[in-house]
Amino acid sequence: MAMLLALSACGQRPAEDRDPDKLTVVATVFPAYDFARAAGGDLAEVQLLLPPGTESHSYEPTPADILAVQDCDLFLYLGGESDTWVETILESVDLRGESLRMVDCVPLLEEETVEGMESYEDGHDHEHDHSEAPGLGEVVGYDEHVWTSPQNAAAITRAIGDTLAALDPANAGTYAANAEDYAARIEKLDQEFADFFAGAGDRTIVFGDRFPLRYFAEEFDIDYYAAFPGCSTQTEPSAATIAFLTDKVRQEHIPTVWYIEFSNHLVADSIAESAGVRTAMFHTCHNVSAADLEAGATYVSLMEQNLETLREYL
The missing domain is CATH 3.40.50.1980 (Nitrogenase molybdenum iron protein domain)
Incomplete structure (x- = not known):
């Protein structure tokens, strides 16, 4: 050192x-x-x-x-x-x-693996039996994406x-x-989100990606399904996870499969193509591109962009 x-x-x-x-x-x-x-x-x-x-x-x-x-x-x-x-x-x-x-x-919330999600323990991805819903209800420590x-x-x-x-x-x-x-x-802005979700018919979202939005989902009472927990390092979900998410999109008539910034969104694209729906990005604000930084992006501007995307795609 x-x-x-x-x-x-x-x-x-x-x-x-x-x-x-x-x-x-x-x-x-x-x-x-x-x-x-x-x-x-x-x-x-x-x-x-x-x-x-x-x-x-x-x-x-x-x-x-x-x-x-x-x-x-x-x-x-x-x-x-x-x-x-x-x-x-x-x-x-x-x-x-x-x-x-x-x-x-x-106050902190525990990160969790919900139905259909690839699970991991203590921050490390692991193998599990895909004959049942992967990692259902599993808690893997506190979620850090508090903002x-x-x-x-x-x-x-x-x-x-x-x-x-x-x-x-x-x-x-x-x-x-x-x-x-x-x-x-x-x-x-928080009140604008609350007003939007108050009028939303369905608050269920599917992410073909990591899900670092636990606090956002908790605040606005959103049901979510995703390929991985928020801090997972995996990028390739199992066939069982992809099939589960695809079926969920079809069965619940979910119009959009979401992905996060800097993702190659291949998983989201695959699920959306199979289910015949669209994809859209939700910016978690964890980091920004050089162009966004140069253009003066802020937490507020990025979240305002998310709100407009939700209005169009949810």
Whole structure:
């Protein structure tokens, strides 16, 4: 670790080039990055550690990433299974600033494998008997995708604002106002989702993909079926799983098979083709593309896009 830090020193922005009047914040995933830049406003420099388009479950930090985490005023990370690499960093360096885990900001739900889903134990995929519904009712630990519920997203934004205020008491009022303003925008969107689902005839959705939307589904009382749990590393479901999901789409007249961002959506395409329905993407906001980041995408803009897609495809 010491060697990596020494070799990477030339790749980091020199401390003297940083604005001494601004807090430095490093966030591992896009939601934390977005909430922090909203709460910090002009008073904080916020860095997204996860490169655009990168899958956090397989991410490996660079030496430069390690230095950024060590030297920032506030380090924001998820705290779930996909962040196990973060714990390695935190055990290896002395943080100059503070850290905040998103999973500590809201009540947690257990991740689960529902009927028809490929199951896994302790975060690792495993073989199972496909003669019965795979993994029905199996609990595999806490779900880390807490931000997918807009209510949680608003709470996390306020928590980040409180933390920034504690780090910079002279500007505490500004951080609080910024965080409250963004949280209010999220809550307005949350009400729009609630109004939409209140008028929806059927709240059953099928994902030919991982399902990292447990909190979203719980908040809006959505029944779901999917190929894999939210943190699964599998990409090829069994024939039994595909057959189950295809039959579910046909039997319940479900008009759309969904997939998530950065997916090759081959499984969703296969199910949809067999059932004679459409496919659509639901953006989980876990990360964004370089183009989206450059265009100024936010949690709110991505979730507004999801709402419009739901109106068209659900």
